[in-house]
Amino acid sequence: MANTSQNIPYAINVETGRRIKPEEGSNNARKGLYECFNPECRNHVFVSISKNGRAFFKHYPNKNDVIDYKNAHSKSQDTHTRAIELLSHFFKNGLERKSPMPLLLFETPDGVQKILPFLPKCIIKKEFTIEAINKRIDLAIVDENNNPILLIEVNHKHPVPLEKEIALKQFWWIEVNAKDVINDPSNLVVRKHRNFPYEFDLLGAQDILF
Ligand SMILES: [Zn+2]
Structure with missing residues (x-):
């Protein structure tokens, strides 16, 4: 590493x-x-x-x-928290147009597909609770009315449990690994995702999703 x-x-x-x-x-x-x-x-x-x-x-x-x-750069802060902090910082800068938005990398059968999230007027929230389903999300990108647009779960030893996956089924969400984020927060390797177009996995035809 x-x-x-x-x-x-x-x-x-x-x-x-x-x-x-x-x-x-x-x-x-x-x-x-x-x-x-x-x-x-x-x-x-x-x-x-x-x-x-x-x-x-x-x-x-x-x-x-x-x-x-x-x-x-030390491990004094735990890996999970550091990854969330970095993600939050990179998305914030992207949304404020200070630097490019982090890219989402999907490893499809056709090779790696890079997606630029285009999220106008969105806000970043750490440890965001979705009241309706009583779930806390590591990092949420929400609109002006706090409606979730993209949810990001950071996996450090604890992947999203099945029960949470079911609760989140109506949302767009991705899971990333904490260590991947710390290595390179501007190229996010998506380890799991839901509600993205099925065709995307197979063809990788789209360049911009949101
Ligand atoms: Zn440094």
Whole structure:
């Protein structure tokens, strides 16, 4: 598994405010141009090139950082909570148009299909309770009237139980793995989903679902 404290998939370019991949950055950039993508860290990072020529972001070995990056990336907060925090942050930024919306990745028989969720005027709610069925959802994307649009369950050792699946049957929902989210919150590998068009699984014909 990737070491998230030393192999950082994204950085924020502080001049443009954009989230970038290592291959979009320069390894001659001035210190301070790139910040760690992790909202709890935000320390400066730089582009490093591995022996086989792959670019990645790294933290500076600097003990004067505002926040100790090892702490920010550590397991002190539990994996499930960290994944929900990251998801919430990435969807919020997407909805506020500060960065692209996270993509949903469906592994279909025809290969991986990437879906861009298009969710105008939506709001992100953590630990959202749907009163009608008395269920709490890890992360809900709701409309202005609190109607669920897309529900996200984060699996860390506990997949969605069957009884909850049944309760959620009228909603669009996906399940993602906490570790996948922590590795890359902008490319969400969908492990389970319900109410998405059946044809989608087989053909992957649609690019935009909502
Ligand atoms: Zn960091």
